[in-house]
Amino acid sequence: MDVLRTLKPTLVGNIPALLIDNTHASALILLQGAQVISFCPRQGQELLWQNPQACFQLGSSVRAGIPLCWPWFGQYDKNPEQVQASFAHLNHYPAHGIARDSLFQVIGWQESADETQVQLRLHPRQANIGLTAEMSISVSTRLQLTLTTTNTSSREIFCSQALHSYFPTSNIRQTIVQGFDNSTYIDALDNWTAKIQRGDITFSGETDRVYTGTRNQSNIIDTESGRTIQLQTNGSHSSVIWNPWIEKSQRLSQFDETAYQTMLCVETANAADDHIYLKPDDAHTLQLTIGEPAP
Ligand SMILES: O=P(O)(O)OC[C@H]1O[C@H](O)[C@H](O)[C@@H](O)[C@@H]1O
Incomplete structure (x- = not known):
């Protein structure tokens, strides 16, 4: 790939990655799983949780x-059931699917004075999965991820997905998440009760x-530090809220056993009733934009 002024190939551990560093922010993206592991606005602080125990x-x-x-x-x-039936012919069912440990290919990149963008594509090793995933990542004053899933098969497919974002906080006990008042949730820790x-x-x-x-x-x-992280989504009507707390952390x-105190996951999803139905050649786009309020 041509090396752009604001985009450089690199390695994190032994995982191929891209480093973006432009006027507004820096970001680090693993080609494995199209996984953004850092986004830091130029005059600000890191917006994604940094995990010293992470193994690359x-x-x-x-x-x-x-x-x-x-x-x-x-x-x-x-x-x-319809999601399960769509993949019943596979013989391997890792938690959270097959993308997060699969390598994506870089298929495009652009830069302008204000923004750097890169497009990544996954061709699943299991060709018979019937879907492709394309992730477009834009780094500017905000981080934007746009995930397009296309049904390349000749059958209908139901799938579910999430951008499993880990965010930092200074104290989970003093952290609030706004925007879910009156929403229904399924409590996975209470027998999946609604x-x-x-x-x-x-x-x-x-x-x-x-x-x-x-x-x-x-x-x-984060009421302790006074910091707010804003999430804006499109193509998603479900979110997963997760913190493992004391016992699960062990x-x-x-994951360090004390790390639950300074992180939380707010995951932009198409899960449960919000799963996706794709006819042959149909595509679905899921988008997440992360940033801080303008000063
Ligand atoms: O440990 P992982 O496979 O990365 O999953 C981490 C977590 O992801 C989601 O938030 C699920 O709702 C949790 O049940 C799960 O524990």
Whole structure:
């Protein structure tokens, strides 16, 4: 690939990656899983959670930044029946699908005075998956991820997915997530019971919920530092809110047992009832924009 002024190939561990450094921000993107692991506005602080325990080993999923869950979210057998049926012919069902440890190809790149963009494409190793994923990443004052899933097969396919974003916070107990008031959620820790959110989301224990019918704007407010991270989404009506808290943190790979105190996941998804239906040649676009409020 031609080397642009603001985009350079690099390696993180033994994973091929791209480093973007332009007027507005810097970003680091693993070609494995099209996974953005850093986004830092020029005059600001890192917007993605930095994990000192992350292991950058080609072929293994990396717990950092924005892992891509595709073409199913979470445990395969917890997915809607139609999603499971769409992939019933496969013989391997890793949690969160097959994209996060697969290499993407760089298929395009552009830069202007204000923005650097790169387009990545996944051709799944299992050709019979019937879908392709293209991720376009734009780095400017904000970070924008646009994921297009296309049905390249001759059958109808149902799939689920998520941009499994890890965000930093200074104290999870003093963190609130706005934008989910009156949304229904499925509580994975209470036998997948449906509940209704009243007011903002707060954290006082392990949290693992799929919110459905969600709107396209939410805010993470770190009340201890006064920092707000804004999320804007398109093509998604579900979000996963996750914090492993004390006990699960002790069992997780690539995770310090105290790390739950300073991170949370707000995952832009098409999960549960919000899964995607694609006829042959149909495409679906999921978009996430992350930034801080203008000063
Ligand atoms: O450990 P991983 O496979 O990366 O999954 C991490 C987490 O992802 C999602 O948020 C799920 O809802 C959780 O149940 C899961 O524990």
